[in-house]
Amino acid sequence: MASFVLQAVAAYGVVGVLIGAAFAFYGVSRVDHAATGGPFGFRLMIWPASAALWPYIAFRWLRAARGNA
Amino acid sequence: MSVGYVAVQWNRHKRVYDACVIGGILLYVGVFFSVGKALFAPPHAISDEILAIRALGTCAFLLLHVILCIGPLARLNRRFLPLLYNRRHLGVATFCVALAHAALIIGYYHGFGVVNPFVSLLTSNTNYSSLAAFPFELLGLIALAIMFLMAATSHDFWLKLFGAPAWKRLHMLVYVAYALLVAHVALGILQTQRAPWLAALVGAGVVVVASLHIAAGLRETRFDATASPLDGDDGDWVDVADVGELRENSGHVAVLGAGRRVALFRVNGRVYATTNTCAHQGGPLGEGRVIDGCVTCPWHGWQYRAHDGQSPPPFSEKIPTYRARIVGSRVQINAKALPPGTPVEPAVISEHADG
Numbered sequence: 001m002a003s004f005v006l007q008a009v010a011a012y013g014v015v016g017v018l019i020g021a022a023f024a025f026y027g028v029s030r031v032d033h034a035a036t037g038g039p040f041g042f043r044l045m046i047w048p049a050s051a052a053l054w055p056y057i058a059f060r061w062l063r064a065a066r067g068n069a
Numbered sequence: 070m071s072v073g074y075v076a077v078q079w080n081r082h083k084r085v086y087d088a089c090v091i092g093g094i095l096l097y098v099g100v101f102f103s104v105g106k107a108l109f110a111p112p113h114a115i116s117d118e119i120l121a122i123r124a125l126g127t128c129a130f131l132l133l134h135v136i137l138c139i140g141p142l143a144r145l146n147r148r149f150l151p152l153l154y155n156r157r158h159l160g161v162a163t164f165c166v167a168l169a170h171a172a173l174i175i176g177y178y179h180g181f182g183v184v185n186p187f188v189s190l191l192t193s194n195t196n197y198s199s200l201a202a203f204p205f206e207l208l209g210l211i212a213l214a215i216m217f218l219m220a221a222t223s224h225d226f227w228l229k230l231f232g233a234p235a236w237k238r239l240h241m242l243v244y245v246a247y248a249l250l251v252a253h254v255a256l257g258i259l260q261t262q263r264a265p266w267l268a269a270l271v272g273a274g275v276v277v278v279a280s281l282h283i284a285a286g287l288r289e290t291r292f293d294a295t296a297s298p299l300d301g302d303d304g305d306w307v308d309v310a311d312v313g314e315l316r317e318n319s320g321h322v323a324v325l326g327a328g329r330r331v332a333l334f335r336v337n338g339r340v341y342a343t344t345n346t347c348a349h350q351g352g353p354l355g356e357g358r359v360i361d362g363c364v365t366c367p368w369h370g371w372q373y374r375a376h377d378g379q380s381p382p383p384f385s386e387k388i389p390t391y392r393a394r395i396v397g398s399r400v401q402i403n404a405k406a407l408p409p410g411t412p413v414e415p416a417v418i419s420e421h422a423d424g
Contacts, residue, residue, distance in 0.1 A: 002192045006188060032230060039075060041077075049218070
């Protein structure tokens with residue numbers, strides 16, 4: 001049971017790290033125009049929470065891509 | 070304020086604040102380690118790893134108390150406002166110390182076996198029905214996860230993305246983390262050490278945090294009860310202050326009723342009124358000052374023009390404004406808030422009204 005829980009958390013984390021990185025370094029300006037041209041340090045700062053909250057981030061990103069930020 | 074993001078909006082005050090926080094943490098851990106070494110000399114010596122675990126754990130717990138006390142202290146006494154200014158950095162520092170504590174524990178107690186350390190952490194103790202042998206580590210782990218979420222979302226980008234109310238609700242989870250950590254300590258170190266002074270110290274911390282919150286809450290409730298709507302033909306107007314109470318270029322908080330507050334500002338013999346709630350983190354604008362012609366929040370320095378509630382260019386934040394008038398020497402405010410950013414004519418103070 002503990003192994004299953006940890007594997008699920010790890011899978012969530014791996015997906016989160018990838019989606020979080022894509023959002024922080026590419027997609028963020030689609031959701032918030034003030035982030036356009038944001039420095040590397042800013043993107044690094046928002047990466048951890050983007051990874052942890054990736055389902056919400058993916059939802060916001062998709063909504064912005066459909067023109068409804 | 071939202072014109073382009075940077076990693077950290079440094080200024081001199083924040084550098085000094087952060088230097089004090091880091092210096093304080095290093096000093097605490099160093100003193101704890103040295104005193105621990107002296108107290109636990111052979112044959113009762115304890116390992117450096119355990120001393121480090123205890124130093125970091127107590128440091129994080131102490132820092133969390135400080136964080137929780139800053140809010141009510143700033144409500145009760147303005148002299149504590151500078152501590153509030155950079156509280157987010159204090160929160161991130163607390164998470165880092167707690168993370169170091171957790172990493173040492175997992176490495177020291179669960180890292181040397183054949184089982185995955187995290188599996189070992191979750192399975193080595195499953196006495197959930199026993200108070201004395203409860204797996205208190207799990208409580209600390211959940212608290213750490215909450216602290217991570219708060220530290221990771223502390224950047225202004227997240228405040229804007231979530232909106233201030235949702236961001237504030239998320240960060241209220243600090244109280245859940247605190248409750249979990251009190252239980253973590255009570256079911257952990259207090260069970261193994263059985264030292265009355267240690268239990269008394271933890272109890273005193275809880276009492277201080279709770280007392281300060283109750284005192285600040287009572288003060289706010291009493292203040293909100295002072296609203297005095299006018300009887301008569303135009304019931305939207307509320308009598309809020311005497312002109313003599315308003316100081317030039319300073320804010321004044323007044324009550325409109327139903328828990329709503331308005332911030333009054335006297336600038337060049339004119340009275341302006343805006344909402345008392347800053348668009349940033351809900352700071353009390355009426356406790357701030359007018360700096361460079363702008364209403365300035367005492368919490369984080371966000372600014373708005375008094376006459377229209379808009380942040381000066383290039384910023385774009387807006388807050389609601391209110392219509393003001395002066396009758397005799399009394400300032401009256403129309404309780405209907407105008408949409409954020411609406412220009413409004415100030416009430417002009419006559420020499421007679423000023424006394």
